[in-house]
Amino acid sequence: MVVIGRKTFIFGGENIPRVPFSNIVHCLDMDTCTWSELSTTGDVPVPRFADSAAAVGHVMYIFGGRTGINMGEGNFNDLYAFDTRDNVWTLLKPSGVAPSPRSFHAMAVVANRLYVFGGCVEEDRLNDLHSYDIATNTWEQQPTNEDIERRGGAGLIAVGKDLFVVAGFTGRELNDVYKYDTDSKTWSKLTLDKELPPRSVFGISSMSTFIIVWFGEVDPSGKGHLGGFSQDGYIMDTCSKAGWELMSCSGETPEARGWMPIAPCQLNDMDGVFLFGGTNFDKKRLNDCHYLSIKL
Template sequence: MEGACACTINEMVYILCGRDSSTLESPTSFKIRTLNTDTHQWSQLLTEGDTPSFTACSTCVLIGHCIYTFGGWARGIVTNDVHQYNITSQSWRELEPTDRSHEPMMKNKHGMVTHGNALLIFGGYGCPKVGSKFQEGAGYVFDVQSLLSTLMWTNELHLFDIEERKWVEPVITGPRPKPCAAFSFNRIDTDRVVLFGGRQKEERVNELHILDTSNWCWSGVLLPEGPDDVWPSKRSFHSASTVFDPQLINNNDNKGLNEQHLLVLWGNDNDGEIVSDCWILEIKGKETQHDNSHHYKWRRFQFPVPVRGRTWQSTASVYNTPSVGETLLVTVGGSFENIFINEDPLMADSTIIMRFAILLFYRLSFFTKIVSLICVEDVS
């Protein structure tokens, strides 16, 4: 499958839809698959209720015992619907907004993270509903090469309050990223979200941005801090996930846990070819940013065995407590071939489970190391 979205609860990874042979034939076909990371067993869930209509390029997050989805694409149709999936009852319901005056445009290839009990949604590619208004201060760039003249990239940012079912527009400061899509968008701690890469009009980029959600301030484009710093190449349709639980960074008794590691995997370049390298972004906690050391640093990530690169895959983290000393990063699906010139590209048929060891030294510092890699055959 390709273009799926994924999230985790305990040892289970939930994979929502994605394009495969069934969704190519039926644009409203929707599946939830689960992978038990302890047993490596796949299951496909039977669900009921208001099932979402998208098949790819949506986003999902977990809040409590529910999975929330926003947006997505199916056969050229985009949406801005919000759906809630109750894991206990295995049922869907659509969360109709009580007020649509500040809703985002219909889109896919956007980013979404949690913000307390709200959904934080940024950027993407799509079109506004007839009669809707553009967000003040946001940018919208029309895709002049599209057959549909209304399609565009955006850098709008919205919150959806799941309790009040209400769209909110935070007051943003700092230079926003340019309108973009197909980037990675990850919460790294309780206050900050990292955006990397993506597509801006016809160009793939390798820009790094940080959004501080405590004051809604964008960092602007972050550049290498030293002359010897290495940096990932330009890419889109990559995936990324954090090694440490964002809720634990700078929020625990272990003073060494003040740095997040973000793993960025593969993607495609400006020609649509697979980018074969992977990277880890090491980024320090907010309280360390008054010192003179590097606040963020990229380093190349090497698998212990050869692994074929892919694009349009999904990656999610299964966090254990620091005392357990490990995190699982699970990469599902994707394509091994150029998705822009191949109508039916070769899809990845295995899931990669990466086990990271978290090594603590005198409760003052730590580093991570991949200690095992398992390939699990995907469920059909």
């Protein structure tokens, strides 16, 4: 899911566990609060789930995901661009070495580059980082920090020119935070006074110098993802070592969930984050929408 201007675009996902839903792009007009199914042309991707999405300008980029039941089965490493002005898909054919096929990875944007981190392959998880230069249509592998445990369901978010890897799942829920300086191409682990409660498959966004984490799977999940879900949100100032603060929110809090996207957006002249769908305690796939306005 991405938010571009006053519209939300959603692609991929599942209603039945591990069965791709469709390759339809759904669009929510946030001014009229109406949904539509877009008629698209071009190189339309096959249905998939566990893919990643990011927006640069008017374009939504989709990378990877999978179609198979088992870990790593049917993984992709293709990269698509969807032009939201004319609803045209383009299968990109970059030079350089592309990331290996994967699912449940994370993607973020710094300047004119997409960054892809981690994810799941057959019988393993990953901790590698790759960048895609939009201007030159080129993949480049970034340095790997082997201190970072291999993981899926992590958060990857940009604050300025820095990338932050937050938590994830490696057979257990994690709560660590690593920073990657995209200029110097160096990694560092953050030491924080207040740590994030361990979690994976959560929503993540940023605002100014802050990182916002919302919901996610939190209970110990020794045999796969069998844990419970959180209903809380945390915020961290990347310019401070104080760490994570529990967010105090007014209004009706959405039910606990994980496996859902959030994206920054503006509503009623307020900055905040938009949430769509997810999976609840009963393993039901949701299709509700929520907006949280945030005043820093």
